[in-house]
Amino acid sequence: DQQVKQNSPSLSVQEGRISILNCDYTNSMFDYFLWYKKYPAEGPTFLISISSIKDKNEDGRFTVFLNKSAKHLSLHIVPSQPGDSAVYFCAAHDSGNTPLVFGKGTRLSVIA
Amino acid sequence: GAVVSQHPSWVICKSGTSVKIECRSLDFQATTMFWYRQFPKQSLMLMATSNEGSKATYEQGVEKDKFLINHASLTLSTLTVTSAHPEDSSFYICSARGIGGSRNEQFFGPGTRLTVL
Numbered sequence: 001d002q003q004v005k006q007n008s009p010s011l012s013v014q015e016g017r018i019s020i021l022n023c024d025y026t027n028s029m030f031d032y033f034l035w036y037k038k039y040p041a042e043g044p045t046f047l048i049s050i051s052s053i054k055d056k057n058e059d060g061r062f063t064v065f066l067n068k069s070a071k072h073l074s075l076h077i078v079p080s081q082p083g084d085s086a087v088y089f090c091a092a093h094d095s096g097n098t099p100l101v102f103g104k105g106t107r108l109s110v111i112a
Numbered sequence: 113g114a115v116v117s118q119h120p121s122w123v124i125c126k127s128g129t130s131v132k133i134e135c136r137s138l139d140f141q142a143t144t145m146f147w148y149r150q151f152p153k154q155s156l157m158l159m160a161t162s163n164e165g166s167k168a169t170y171e172q173g174v175e176k177d178k179f180l181i182n183h184a185s186l187t188l189s190t191l192t193v194t195s196a197h198p199e200d201s202s203f204y205i206c207s208a209r210g211i212g213g214s215r216n217e218q219f220f221g222p223g224t225r226l227t228v229l
Contacts, residue, residue, distance in 0.1 A: 032216045043118075043205045043220035044156070051216070089155070093216075097144050097163075097209070100218055104155050 003027045004092055006103035015112045019077040023090030023103055026071065030092040034100070035064060035075045037086045044089060048075070080110045114140045116208050118221035125196055126229055132192045133224045135206030141186035142208035146218075147179070150203045162189055196228040 005024045013019045021035075031052040036044035050057040050064045050073065057064050063076045077084055087107050091100040115138040125131050135145060144163050148156040160176075162168040162183035170176045178200075180192040189208075193200055205223040209216075 034218065036220070041203065041223065041225065043116075043207075043223045046217065046219055049217065091218075093218075099146055099158050099161055100207075102155055 001026070002104075003030075004090055004101045004103040006088075006090055006106050008106050009104070010107040010109070012109045012111060013080045015082055015110055016079045019075075019080045019084065019108055019110065021075040021077075021088050021090070021106050021108065023073050023075075024071060025073075025092055027092070027094070027101070028071070029094040030101075031095050032093055033064070033066060033073050034091045035062075036089045036091060037084075038089060038105070039086050047088075077108075080108075082110050082112050084108060085110045114138075114208075114210065114217065114219045116142075116206065116219045116221040118206055118224050120224060121222060122225040122227075124227045124229065127197055128195055130192055130194045131196055131226060132190055133204055133206070133226075135189045135191070135208070135221050137187045137208040137210075137219075140208075140210045142189075142210060143186065144209045145183055145189040146207040146209070147181060147189075147191050148205045148207065150205060150223075156205065159191075193226065196226070198228045201226055201228045 034049040035047045038044040048062045066073045087105045089105045090103040117136045119134045147159045159174045160168045160170045162181045168181035183189040206221045209218045
């Protein structure tokens with residue numbers, strides 16, 4: 001049973017426009033959510049996170065929205081840049097010191 | 113964000129030898145470190161969780177006698193692939209989770225590419 005789902009394996013966006021990456025989860029015990037960016041043959045790079053007590057967190061061009069009732073979160077990147085092209089992973093964990101649960105990732109391509 | 117380093121970044125070894133990979137949290141103390149493995153075009157697969165000073169917890173299907181994990185300090189964990197075989201060739205990534213106010217954040221190392229001939 002996949003507890004964290006990223007239903008879009010890929011997304012293409014034009015440079016300058018908004019990229020919206022979506023993530024759904026099933027485990028109501030999750031209380032911390034993170035987004036990572038990953039290039040091939042490199043470790044994931046932490047982008048932004050959000051606690052379950054918030055519904056929005058913003059850091060520069062990146063904003064994460066959390067809708068707890070829908071068990072849904074999204075990452076907005078605006079404006080999108082060609083350097084944003086990578087695989088984006090959504091991850092979550094509960095309040096204990098348990099491992100992150102990852103989605104399968106969404107490959108973002110930003111076209112110049 | 114916080115920095116996690118891995119050494120070596122790549123290693124080639126002969127079948128039957130053992131390889132040790134180091135993972136260090138450079139600017140924070142990590143009570144918990146995680147080891148992942150990634151196969152081509154697949155997501156990260158969690159191998160084990162290690163807490164400083166205690167034995168690692170291995171995921172189902174991961175041989176603890178083959179993948180030895182030591183977490184002797186709050187800034188260093190090591191993964192030793194013993195008697196490596198070609199099927200152990202993979203990309204190994206460690207990750208560290210902080211303590212106190214940063215306990216929810218988790219940062220990843222750059223990965224180690226292991227090739228077993």
